[in-house]
Amino acid sequence: MASSTTVGGAGVSLLGAPPAPPATPSRRRPLHGKGKAIGLSLVMTYLSIIVLIPLAAVVWHSQSNGFSGFVHAVTTPEAASTLKLTIYSSILVAAINMVMGTAIAWVLVRDKLPGRTFLDTLIDLPFALPTIVAGLALLTVYGPNSPLGVNLAYQRAGVVVALLFVTLPFVVRTVQPVLMELDTEMEQAAASLGAGPGTIFVRIILPNMFPAMAAGTALAFARSMSEFGSTVLISGNIPFQTQVASVHVYNQLESDNVAGAAAVSTVLLIVSLVVLVALDMLQRWAARRG
Amino acid sequence: MSIIVRDVNKSFGDFAALTDVSVEIPSGSLTALLGPSGGAKSTLLRVIAGLEKADSGLVEIEGRDATKLPAQDRGVGFVFQHYAAFKHLSVARNIAFGLEIRKRPKAEIKKKVDELLELVHLEQFAHRYPAQLSGGQRQRMALARALAVEPQVLLLDEPFGALDAQVRKELRAWLRRLHDQVHVTTVFVTHDQEEAMEVADSIVVMADGKVEQIGSPDQLYEAPANDFVMSFLGPVTKLGGELVRPHDLELSIEPRPDTVTAKVTRVTRLGFEVRVDLEIEGEELWAQVTRGSSEQLGLVEGQTLFVRRSAPVRAAAAVS
Numbered sequence: 001m002a003s004s005t006t007v008g009g010a011g012v013s014l015l016g017a018p019p020a021p022p023a024t025p026s027r028r029r030p031l032h033g034k035g036k037a038i039g040l041s042l043v044m045t046y047l048s049i050i051v052l053i054p055l056a057a058v059v060w061h062s063q064s065n066g067f068s069g070f071v072h073a074v075t076t077p078e079a080a081s082t083l084k085l086t087i088y089s090s091i092l093v094a095a096i097n098m099v100m101g102t103a104i105a106w107v108l109v110r111d112k113l114p115g116r117t118f119l120d121t122l123i124d125l126p127f128a129l130p131t132i133v134a135g136l137a138l139l140t141v142y143g144p145n146s147p148l149g150v151n152l153a154y155q156r157a158g159v160v161v162a163l164l165f166v167t168l169p170f171v172v173r174t175v176q177p178v179l180m181e182l183d184t185e186m187e188q189a190a191a192s193l194g195a196g197p198g199t200i201f202v203r204i205i206l207p208n209m210f211p212a213m214a215a216g217t218a219l220a221f222a223r224s225m226s227e228f229g230s231t232v233l234i235s236g237n238i239p240f241q242t243q244v245a246s247v248h249v250y251n252q253l254e255s256d257n258v259a260g261a262a263a264v265s266t267v268l269l270i271v272s273l274v275v276l277v278a279l280d281m282l283q284r285w286a287a288r289r290g
Numbered sequence: 291m292s293i294i295v296r297d298v299n300k301s302f303g304d305f306a307a308l309t310d311v312s313v314e315i316p317s318g319s320l321t322a323l324l325g326p327s328g329g330a331k332s333t334l335l336r337v338i339a340g341l342e343k344a345d346s347g348l349v350e351i352e353g354r355d356a357t358k359l360p361a362q363d364r365g366v367g368f369v370f371q372h373y374a375a376f377k378h379l380s381v382a383r384n385i386a387f388g389l390e391i392r393k394r395p396k397a398e399i400k401k402k403v404d405e406l407l408e409l410v411h412l413e414q415f416a417h418r419y420p421a422q423l424s425g426g427q428r429q430r431m432a433l434a435r436a437l438a439v440e441p442q443v444l445l446l447d448e449p450f451g452a453l454d455a456q457v458r459k460e461l462r463a464w465l466r467r468l469h470d471q472v473h474v475t476t477v478f479v480t481h482d483q484e485e486a487m488e489v490a491d492s493i494v495v496m497a498d499g500k501v502e503q504i505g506s507p508d509q510l511y512e513a514p515a516n517d518f519v520m521s522f523l524g525p526v527t528k529l530g531g532e533l534v535r536p537h538d539l540e541l542s543i544e545p546r547p548d549t550v551t552a553k554v555t556r557v558t559r560l561g562f563e564v565r566v567d568l569e570i571e572g573e574e575l576w577a578q579v580t581r582g583s584s585e586q587l588g589l590v591e592g593q594t595l596f597v598r599r600s601a602p603v604r605a606a607a608a609v610s
Contacts, residue, residue, distance in 0.1 A: 185374035188341050189432075191361040192368040193388035193439055203391070207378040 055269065061262035073263035078239050079248060083267060085156065086245040090224035093163040098217040101171025102209065108172070109179040127169050131229030138162055139233045154236035159244060162230040167223050171216030178212040211286035218279035222272045291350075292317040292443055292475040293338060298347030300333055307333040309499045311347070315443075315477060320469045322490035323479045326522070330499045331479040335445050338477070339366045352442045367436030367474075371448040373428040375420035381431050382407065382416040388439035406434040409468070426457040437472065446478035450485070462489050483523050487511070495519050527575040529599065539577040540600040541566065541587055549596035557589045564589065568597065 062070050073079060107113065108120055126134060142152040142161060152158035190200045228246040235242040245268055252261035293315040300308040307330055315321050323331040336342035338349055340361035349356045356364050376384050382403050389399045407413045410430040420428055429449060436444060450458040466489050469476055480486050486493050487507040495502040495510065503515040514520035517533050526533045542549065556567040564584040566577045
């Protein structure tokens, strides 16, 4: 979570900061000589120890039975079904939270509701809660003894609800600051040019929110791909039905199939990486336009 | 009349922004709403545009009661102090916006946009984004965008307020020329009397949510309705408890009818003008004279002079 939050933060600041006009030279002077070398080596060492080497090790392990071994490990019926469930439910969850997260951010910024501050605090709860607690809470409400009479335990719907819960904050928290910064005079200008509320939303507000929505959605997607704690209780981990990829990885490790676990992990890694790179390109594109 | 505002009231909570405001703006004119900073002028402009709803009163635009019309149906072009550029759209698309949402044919839009880009001298910037433009360029873009839909009236809210002095001066002159070219009824808000005098045909002076006086720049300067208008429109000083323009004081070495004795406390040469600080029985005032008359009078500190108001017959003075 910590790493995803940092990525989100960087994304928002990228979106929020207007790009410097091309003619003006940067006011921040670059470090020279020693200072620059120390800074760079410090960052590279830290990133290597914390991120790059462990990830490289996973990719390395995934190839320990050769490329064909890798392909075999990720195409066994169980691995394939678990990856399919994880990717499909992540897409669904990201899509739902893109819409709902944006709606919530809108209400928090634009509607002067009573109890808005309380709602605002509530959004952070899935961030703060240990995910296993989230799983337990969901199982209590939507499990076999549901006081609402809604039993989602051991079903794919349960997995989706758990993922919705833990990924809710991403879109809200990326869209919210952008909405707060959004110049309402743009909307007034559009109105004076003859645009009704619907046209203003589609042509002015939505395009300005879109990069932030995409950033939040990508983070929610990446997080869904990797989620373990919140789904493990409610899903029941039934192979071919409700078992998500991270649980599959865990099971493979338990049965000493390190190469198989690494292979599925590598697929998760690649999909997340592709999504995050796509997000970064989108933000660069948006930042260029200001 | 192009715009008629009658008995408009508007308050924000306890603060009365507009009190019984009535203004008539003739078609094709360029009018300034002038007054000290603080609400009233911009609020009036926003009420006319429909961006703010009046608590009571009537707004008529080109003979149509617009009091209850939403902003998008008023046929009003609005230019904001901080440009309100659509920052996700290129300059050309910003200008095209009003036409695009009216679903005009592509060719027509392109023609109109090209015309307007030329009018505001932004031809080379058509494909840039607002973030890549200077403040002055953004404001010209905003103006072109407002003009694209051929509004019945054009409203500008402190259009040059966010620009630096040099650009401001250029744009002022340019707005005047533009108005002479397109003739759309234009109202702009400013707190800068020099700007209002230089650009506008007529000026509406406002203070504390009320209209103080309406007239041409000359009328307001020569015949201000009250002390507020007089002191807001130009320099003033006090002679015998009455407000006077410093250049309307006549200085002489010999006493003349109605003169009072004054002591020169300071003489400051400001190029062609000379500022003379005087004291009459402990009361301070100042006069503005030309360099020539200063030399004729041989002005020096400590000198005793005679002061009176010059006859208010400006035309005669100009002939001699």
